[in-house]
Amino acid sequence: MTTSPIHNRYLSNQEDLGIVAVGFSGGQGKVGVDEGPEVLIKSGLLTQLHTELGYNIHGDDKVHLYPELLPKSQDDDPPYRGMKNPLAVSAVTRRIAEQTYEHSRQGRMTLTLGGDHSIAIGTVAGVAKATRERIGRETAVIWVDAHADINTPEDSDSGNIHGMPLAFLTGIAKEEREEYFGWIKEDMRLNPRKLVYIGLRDVDKAEKRILREHNIKAFSMFDIDRHGIGRVVEMALAHIGNDTPIHLSFDVDALDPQWAPSTGTPVRGGLTLREGDYICESVHQTGSLVAVDLVEVNPKLAEDQMVGVQETVRAGCSLVRCALGESLL
Template identity: 60%
Template sequence: MPSLDTNGHNGHANGTNGATPKKCESDSPSSLPPTSSIPQKFLSKPTELGVTLVGFSGGQSRPGTDAGPEVLTQAGLLTQLESDLGYTLHGDTHVRNFNAYQPTVTDRDNALSNSSTIDDPDVRGMKNPRSVSAVTEQISELVYAQARAGRLALTLGGDHSIAIGTVSGIARAIRERADTPNDLALIWVDAHADINTPETSDSGNIHGMPVSFLTGLATSSTSGIFDWLQPHHKISTTKLVYIALRDVDAGEKRILRENNIRAYSMHDIDRHGIGAVMDAALAYIGTNTPIHLSFDVDALDPMWAPSTGTPVRGGLTLREGDFICEAVAETGQCVGFDLVEVNPSLSQSEGGVGDTVRAGVSLVRCGLGDTLL
C-alpha cells in the first residue's frame, strides 16, 4: 500500500509505528467500550462518556450553529448512546448557552449613524476575539475534567472555533495522565483547513483559525485573547492529519507545505478510496498515540449535510464519513470526538435540516463504536 504522500504535504514518520501500545487496563470485559470487542488503549473508563454541549456561534458570522447541539439531542442522540450503545453519560444534559459571551452591539439599526459600538473590537483582524477566547477557555476546562477522569470526551457544537477548547483540554489531560503517552494526535475532517493565522485570514472569522492556535503557528500576547493557551494545551504539527480538504485558502496551502503537514484532500480520496486514505492516515499516527477526532459536518457533500454555514460541493458521502469514524473507533485510540457546524437555520432544500441531523447522529454513533454488524 503506498504511503499516499500527496500534494507536498507529506509530513514524516513520527517514530511510533510498530510500537507496543500502552494500555490503561488489561483486555478484560471492563476495558471494552459498550457493544464493542475493541479494547481501549487510553481510556480507563471506556464505558463512560464525558459530554459537553456547546451552544456557540461567535467564531463565525452566521447565527444558528449555537442550536446545533439542541437539534442533535432532540433527535435522541444522547438517549441512543445510552440505550443502544450502552454508555453511561457524564457532564452536560442540557446545552450551555455560550452566546452570552458575544459582544454587545448598540445602535445596530441606526442606518444614519456610524456610531455603533462593539464591546469586542477586532484585533489583528480577528472578529470577536475576546468572547471566543473566553468561551474556548471555559470549554477547555470542561473537556479537560472529563478527559482527565479517563472518559472519552464527546463535544457537540457550535462552530469549529470551539475546537480550540476541546483539543487543548484533552491535550492537557493526556499530558498529565501517567497511563498515556504525552502527545495527542488530531484528525481534522473538514472541507476547510482552518489553519489560517490572523494575518492570513481574509474573513477574520476565528472558526477558520483554530488549528493555527492549537499548533502554536498563531500566538497572542494580548491580554484576554488566547493568552491562556500554554504549551501543555498544544499539539505538534507532526501529530496532525487532515482528511477531506477541498476548499483551502492560498495562505493555508502555504502553511501546510511549509510545515510539511499530512493532508489528504478529496482528490486523494477519489484516487485511492477512503479505505486506503484511512489506512495511510492511521499508519502515520501510529499505534501508541491517543487520537482526537474533530469532524465538521461540511466535510460531507451538501447533499448529505446541507444545513451548515460553509457548504462546499464535491465532499464525502455519508458512508465515507461514517467509515472515517468507524476506522478511528476501531483503533481503540480515540479519546475525544467533536461534531460541529450543524446549523439548523440554514438549508437550501426541504428536509435539509433533518438530513443533516441524521447524518450527524450517524457520524457520532460510528465514532463511538456502533457497527453495521
Template identity: 65%
Template sequence: MTSAPTVQPKFLPSRHDLGLVAVGFSGGQTKAGVDAAPMALIEAGLIQQLEEDLDFSVTYDGQVHSYTDIMPKEDPDYRNMKKPRAVSAVTRALSQQVYEHAKSGKFVLTLGGDHSIAIGTVSGTAKAARERLGKEIAVIWVDAHADINTPETSGSGNIHGMPVAFLTGLATEKDEDIFGWIQDDQRINVKKLVYIGLRDIDRGEKKILKEHGIKAFSMHDIDKHGIGRVMDMALGWIGSDTPIHLSFDVDAIDPMWAPSTGTPVRGGLTLREGDFIAECVAETGSLIALDLVEVNPSLDIKGASDTVRAGCSIVRCALGDTLL
C-alpha cells in the same frame, strides 16, 4: 439495532464512561443558527442512542452552554479577528470543561457550535492526555477546509477558520483575553495533525501546509486511492500508540447529504465515507475525544433533518457502532 462489539480502549480506563459537553456558540463565524445544533442532535435522540444502543454511561450537565455570562461587553476586531474576546473566553471555559472530563478518564464528546470551539476542546484534551497518560495527542481534522489561517492570512477574519493555527502555535497572542491563555501543554504538534476531506483551501493555508509538512488527504487523494487506503495511511502516520482526538466538521460531507452548514462545498465525502472514517478511527481503540461541529439546522431547512441524522450517525460510528 445490535449491541456494540467491544473494542478495548487503549487510553481510557473504561469504554463506557462518556462526558458530553453541548456548546451553543456561533461567534466564530457570522451565520446565526449553528448554536441550535446541540439541541437538535439531542432532540434527535443522540444521548439515548449512546446509552441504550452503545451502552455508554453519559455524564451530561443537561445544558447547552452559551456562556452569555462571560461575554465581553465590547469586542472590537483585533489583528483582523472578528469577536476575538468572545471566542477566546468561550474556548477558555470549554477547555476547562473538556479537560476535567478527560482528566477523569472519560471519553469526551463535544457538540458544537462552529469550529472555533475546537480551540477549547483540543486544548483541553491535549493537556489532560499529557497529565494522565504522559502522551501527546494526535488530531484528525475531517473538514472541507483546513481552518489553519492565521489572523494575518485570513480573508474573512472569522475565527472558525483559524483554530488549528492557534492550537499548533502557528498563531500566538500575548493578550490573555485573546488566546494568550493557551499554554504549551495545551498545544498540539503539527506532525501529529492529519486532515481528511479537504477541498477548499486558501492560498495562505496551502503555503502553511507545505512549509510545515502537514499530513493532509484531500478529496483528490480519496478519489485516487479510495477512502479505505486513505484511512490506512492516515492512521499509519499517527501510529498505534497515540491517543486520538477526532474533530469532525459536518461540512466534510457533501452538501447532498449534509446541506445545513455554514460553508458548504460541493464535491465532498459521501455519507458512507464520513461514517467509514469514524468507524476506522473507532476500531483503533485510541480515540479519546470527538467534536461534531458546524451543523446549522436553520440553513437549508429542507435538509436540516438529513444533516442532523448524518451528524448523529458520525457520532455513533466514532463511538463503536458497526453495521454488523
C-alpha cells in the same frame, strides 16, 4: 458496559462518556449554528448512545450558551488582528478547554457537540492537557473537514475565527495576551506532526503555504478519489502511529452538501455519508480514540427545506454513533 468489542487502550473508564454541548456561533457570521447541539440532542442522540451503545452519560444534556462570558455588546469586543469577536471566542473556548479537560482527566471518552469549529480551540486544548497529565502522551488530531481551518489572523480574509483554530492550537499563530488566546499554553498545544486532515477541498492560498512549510499531512478529496477511503484512512492512521491517543474533530461540511446541506460553508464534491461513517468506524477500531467533536450543524440554514435539516442531523448522529462504536455487523 458499552456494546463495542474494541478495547480502548488510553481510557481508564471507556464505558463513561463526557458530554459538552456548546451553543456557540461567534467564530463565524451566520446565526443558527448555536442551535446545532439542541437539535442533535432533541433528535435522540444521547439516548441512542446510552441505550444502544451502552454508555454512561456524564455532564449535561443542557446546552451551554456561556452568557456570563460574552462581552455585553459588539462595541466591547472590537476586532483584534482582524479577528471578529476575539474576546468572546477566546473566553468561551477557554471555558470549553476546562470542561473537556475535566472529562478527559477522568479517563472518559469526551464528546463535544457544536457550535462552529472555533470551539475546537477549547476541545483540543483541554483534551491535550488532560492526556499529557494522565498518560504522558501527546494527542493526535484527525481533522475531517472541507477546509483547513489553519489561517493566521493576518492571513484570513473573513476574520472569522472558525477558520483559524489549528493556527492557534499548533502555535503557528502566536499571541501573548491571555484574553486573545494567550491562555493556550505549551501543554495544551497540538504538535503539527500529529495533525492529519481528511476531506479537504477548499484551502486558502496562505493555508497551502502553511501546510507545505510545516509538513502537515493532508488527504484531500483528490487523494480519496485516487486511493479510495479505505487506503486514505490507513495512511492517515499510519502517519499518526499506533502509540498515540486520537482526537477526532469532524466538521459536518466535510460531507457533500447532498448529505449535509444545513451547514455554514458547504462545498460541493465532498465525502459521502458512507465515507464519513467509514472514517469514524475506523478511528473507533484503533482503540486509541479519546475525544470526538461534531461541529457546524446549522438548523437555521436550508430551513425552508425541512428535509435538509433532518438529513444533516441524521448524518451527524450517524457519524457520532460510528465514532463511538456502532458497527454494521
